[in-house]
Amino acid sequence: MLDLASVLGDVRRGMIPAHVYADPEIFAAERDRLFARSWVFVAHESEIPDPGDYVVRRVLADSFIVARDETGVVRVMFNMCLHRGMQVCRAEMGNASHFRCPYHAWTYRNDGRLAGLPFHEEAYGGEDGFARAGQSLLPAPSMDIHNGLIFISLDPGAATLRDYLGDFAFYLDFYTRQSQAGVELRGPQRWRVKANWKIGAENFAGDSYHTPHTHASVVDIGLFREPKASKRIQGALYQAGPGAGTTYKLPPAGNKHSGFADQLRYVGYPDAMIPAMAAAWSDRQRALVAESGFMPSAATLFPNLSFVHNWPQIDAAGTVAPFISVRQWQPVSERETEVLSWFAVDAAAPEDFKRKSYQAYLMCFGISGMFEQDDVENWVSITDMAAGSMARRLTLNSRMGLTSEGKPLKPPLASFAGPGVAYQGFGEYGQRHWLGLWSDCLAEDAR
Amino acid sequence: MSAGRPLPYGDPDHLAAHQFLVEEAALLDAADYTGWLDLLCEDIRYVMPVRVTTARGAGFDSLADMGHFDEDMYALRKRVERLATDHAWTEDPPSRTRHFVTNVRTFREASGELQVQSGLLLFRSRGDTREADLISAGRTDLLHATPDGLRLARREITVDESVLRTQNLAVFL
Numbered sequence: 142m143l144d145l146a147s148v149l150g151d152v153r154r155g156m157i158p159a160h161v162y163a164d165p166e167i168f169a170a171e172r173d174r175l176f177a178r179s180w181v182f183v184a185h186e187s188e189i190p191d192p193g194d195y196v197v198r199r200v201l202a203d204s205f206i207v208a209r210d211e212t213g214v215v216r217v218m219f220n221m222c223l224h225r226g227m228q229v230c231r232a233e234m235g236n237a238s239h240f241r242c243p244y245h246a247w248t249y250r251n252d253g254r255l256a257g258l259p260f261h262e263e264a265y266g267g268e269d270g271f272a273r274a275g276q277s278l279l280p281a282p283s284m285d286i287h288n289g290l291i292f293i294s295l296d297p298g299a300a301t302l303r304d305y306l307g308d309f310a311f312y313l314d315f316y317t318r319q320s321q322a323g324v325e326l327r328g329p330q331r332w333r334v335k336a337n338w339k340i341g342a343e344n345f346a347g348d349s350y351h352t353p354h355t356h357a358s359v360v361d362i363g364l365f366r367e368p369k370a371s372k373r374i375q376g377a378l379y380q381a382g383p384g385a386g387t388t389y390k391l392p393p394a395g396n397k398h399s400g401f402a403d404q405l406r407y408v409g410y411p412d413a414m415i416p417a418m419a420a421a422w423s424d425r426q427r428a429l430v431a432e433s434g435f436m437p438s439a440a441t442l443f444p445n446l447s448f449v450h451n452w453p454q455i456d457a458a459g460t461v462a463p464f465i466s467v468r469q470w471q472p473v474s475e476r477e478t479e480v481l482s483w484f485a486v487d488a489a490a491p492e493d494f495k496r497k498s499y500q501a502y503l504m505c506f507g508i509s510g511m512f513e514q515d516d517v518e519n520w521v522s523i524t525d526m527a528a529g530s531m532a533r534r535l536t537l538n539s540r541m542g543l544t545s546e547g548k549p550l551k552p553p554l555a556s557f558a559g560p561g562v563a564y565q566g567f568g569e570y571g572q573r574h575w576l577g578l579w580s581d582c583l584a585e586d587a588r
Numbered sequence: 589m590s591a592g593r594p595l596p597y598g599d600p601d602h603l604a605a606h607q608f609l610v611e612e613a614a615l616l617d618a619a620d621y622t623g624w625l626d627l628l629c630e631d632i633r634y635v636m637p638v639r640v641t642t643a644r645g646a647g648f649d650s651l652a653d654m655g656h657f658d659e660d661m662y663a664l665r666k667r668v669e670r671l672a673t674d675h676a677w678t679e680d681p682p683s684r685t686r687h688f689v690t691n692v693r694t695f696r697e698a699s700g701e702l703q704v705q706s707g708l709l710l711f712r713s714r715g716d717t718r719e720a721d722l723i724s725a726g727r728t729d730l731l732h733a734t735p736d737g738l739r740l741a742r743r744e745i746t747v748d749e750s751v752l753r754t755q756n757l758a759v760f761l
């Protein structure tokens with residue numbers, strides 16, 4: 142029998158009962174208390190640019206059609222026919238004015254409204270027996286969009302997405318708003334891994350400590366110059382609102398005036414993109430890069446959406462190209478996760494840059510990525526070990542960066558331009574922040 | 589897709605193409621990746637588009653702008669270099685793989701090059717507790733005749749799942 146209060150107590154002091162990574166009772170609590178109310182990403186607007194475009198995405202077991210209707214409005218609808226419960230859309234993407242259930246041909250407009258059903262008059266006696274007016278596929282209880290990122294919540298009373306994002310919205314812009322044009326997402330690559338969904342989310346929230354060892358091979362082969370321990374320990378780890386992330390410390394910039402552009406050039410952005418980035422970001426966002434000298438790398442937005450920004454070498458001539466990936470850890474069970482990994486790029490970027498950035502992404506992340514390959518090996522192994530009896534006797538130490546009294550080993554960075562709190566060096570600050578949010582959700586009543 | 593009929597099974601070009609694929613599979617199963625790179629043209633294109641589930645009549649069932657692989661020789665060399673380091677954890681201990689190559693059809697292009705279509709079933713086993721993975725795919729290859737024998741100039745891998753059930757592609761198809 143699960144003693145949830147005891148588990149959460151341990152987690153809040155940075156000691157994680159190992160079984161939480163393979164426990165069906167914990168998974169049920171996550172479904173009923175966390176995914177039943179959190180904002181969960183489903184798609185980006187660039188995936189459905191035209192009227193009628195749709196993609197089908199899930200939140201755990203619930204399938205939703207994310208469509209742009211004939212008037213251009215984004216709709217998110219539960220993919221279950223009102224009549225007998227058949228999936229009305231069994232493709233994962235396409236363009237359609239209507240969705241027709243294969244079972245009895247009930248037909249819905251792409252905004253969800255019921256358009257018609259066969260033999261309405263003969264079978265139901267018309268409107269008297271079954272009133273069509275107002276009938277619609279169930280809309281997602283809450284839906285909201287930020288920087289083109291479409292989120293839903295199964296809680297009809299969810300706070301607005303902007304309120305939820307809070308201080309993390311500042312960091313989200315580095316990944317999803319590099320110009321006024323926003324980003325375009327390509328993909329996703331989808332694959333299933335025998336790993337608990339929390340491990341990837343925690344890893345991206347702040348694990349700069351794994352990089353030098355897990356990813357030693359990419360340094361060995363000269364693919365990416367940064368992930369050495371000597372570099373990673375200089376990075377800042379920030380926690381802000383519902384998110385947390387890692388950064389790399391950039392080399393000292395030339396001077397105050399050229400600093401911002403110098404830093405972006407260092408990670409491979411072409412001069413053609415830099416003015417638009419300067420215009421899209423606030424003084425404070427520019428200062429994070431220029432004066433503080435930190436470039437955002439991995440991050441996680443609670444619960445299960447992560448981001449990564451790296452800048453590998455993509456050819457033998459030494460060309461450095463940055464890339465962005467947006468990725469979701471979609472829980473399948475306590476022991477299995479579907480990874481959805483998108484390549485994201487500034488929609489207004491030159492085509493040549495988009496091509497190079499795509500190459501950089503494929504070499505590093507996604508199912509074939511040379512970083513991601515070794516990450517997933519770790520996560521599968523943890524999940525496998527967490528499923529046994531002995532894991533119930535082990536609490537994993539997630540207190541890096543804390544003294545025995547629970548105080549930070551060193552003070553937060555005073556010269557960090559971003560909101561929230563940031564520490565320089567290694568420490569599991571971001572993971573504890575994420576686990577604190579997880580604990581808050583699991584401490585609430587089930588919905 | 590190539591127009592025209594496949595070469596008869598007794599055609600020497602078909603036999604050579606088929607043997608090329610079987611020898612290549614033997615190198616991959618032996619993890620002789622340096623030997624495998626020697627079979628590739630310097631200007632190789634090695635692509636594996638993401639397959640998607642779409643309605644019949646949608647006109648596409650793969651993504652034009654996103655692959656699981658989209659490689660040139662530099663990228664493939666880096667992958668092979670990485671696997672040769674002491675730190676490629678995901679393949680240490682290594683997977684046990686078997687590349688089953690079947691349904692081989694060879695077409696002679698107008699240019700004289702050979703286009704070869706084949707079915708591939710990759711069996712991949714890791715460790716002693718995990719279920720083994722299977723990846724089923726079709727492949728369309730372009731082979732160049734060189735003084736050293738046939739070489740792979742282009743490979744397009746048409747994977748048969750939209751959601752892959754293997755932890756990563758630290759293997760070649």
